[in-house]
Amino acid sequence: MRYSYQRELIKDIVRSSKTHPNAEWVFCEAKKKVENISLGTVYRNLKILENTGKIKSIHDDNQVRYDGNIEDHHHLKCVKCGALIDTDIQSNFDRKKIMDDYDFEPNEVKFFILGKCKKHTK
Amino acid sequence: MRYSYQRELIKDIVRSSKTHPNAEWVFCEAKKKVENISLGTVYRNLKILENTGKIKSIHDDNQVRYDGNIEDHHHLKCVKCGALIDTDIQSNFDRKKIMDDYDFEPNEVKFFILGKCKKHTK
DNA sequence: AAATTAAATAGGAATGATTACTATTTACAA
DNA sequence: TTGTAAATAGTAATCATTCCTATTTAATTT
Incomplete structure (x- = not known):
């Protein structure tokens, strides 16, 4: 390169x-x-x-x-202003259940938690 | 209407x-x-x-x-063919922790589990 | 240090998903 | 049955993104 x-x-x-x-x-x-x-x-x-x-x-x-944060992490998203907030919240899912129930080989989870950030809660 | x-x-x-x-x-x-x-x-x-x-x-x-499935549910997504598969997998997150740590009022979680569907595992 | 070369760029055209516009059609109420 | 506002078909416009191409530039070779 x-x-x-x-x-x-x-x-x-x-x-x-x-x-x-x-x-x-x-x-x-x-x-x-x-x-x-x-x-x-x-x-x-x-x-x-x-x-x-x-x-x-x-x-x-x-x-x-x-x-720019390349650590494995997820986001909170404010439905009012669209802000994305980094979190250290982990996702835990039952790998074996997914493989057994759905015949699917899980690899990665992507999630957002939608809600309201501090500017819009009162 | x-x-x-x-x-x-x-x-x-x-x-x-x-x-x-x-x-x-x-x-x-x-x-x-x-x-x-x-x-x-x-x-x-x-x-x-x-x-x-x-x-x-x-x-x-x-x-x-x-x-067309309006029940609350999430999806598995195959990274090989793009198929989306309905699941009954529940997301459990710590509402109180999110409010305390991030000053954020969570309302809904959206997630995908990425991986390979049965057509592409072997 | 100059010449060479292939990668990267600037600028603009093209694409693909979606939304907006408008004249015409249609559901439904008076 | 007539009046109306909502919904439609058809088409133009928009927005994010990708593609194209002549020119520039980083890095290699003389």
Whole structure:
């Protein structure tokens, strides 16, 4: 993999963000450093960074969002403002039951807990 | 809500399908009964049916799929063929811990278990 | 240090899923 | 049966994302 300033920049933007941004947001941030960076470059590199394990992607409704936290973790999602909040909540499912009942070989669980974040509870 | 033959048809198609189809598939099925039905009608009615609790939607990567099973349930997803399989697996999370640790009011959990279905295990 | 080369880019066109628009049709009420 | 507002068909527009291509650039070879 050849060095690319744009790719490093995009990695740093995602790694230092706390908001699980989408490609458009990363693009706007990246423009502050490379004014003529193209959106295609952002998409291409986000995908490369994901495939090489440098960042993670989260499929949120009809948008892909990115996460610089590559630890295994899950998210709380606020139904009011769309905020995604990292958690250390573990999922425990009965592997044997799934294999026996459904003839299915489970590998990974992805979940969201939907609800209201502190800005919207009262 | 005024009666619409198209809406009833779309509801019946989703209700009787086992594959968690997307809008395009529902559209093709509906055309067998109403040859000039429009795709917009399918999208609009799928949304109405969802909002009135007649069917459910599943956000699967970047496509919306529909489910005629409105019971609270979750899915196994085969990473090889994309099949979604209904399960009765329950999610149990610690409501109090989430409220205390994250100042978040949880309401609902959505999860997928990713793995391989019987066609692809050997 | 210059020449070479293949990977990466910028910019823009294309795609695919979905939504919006509008003239016409239709359910249903007066 | 006539009036109406809701629903439709058909089509254009939108939005996120991917694809295409001429140009630029990192890294290798002379």
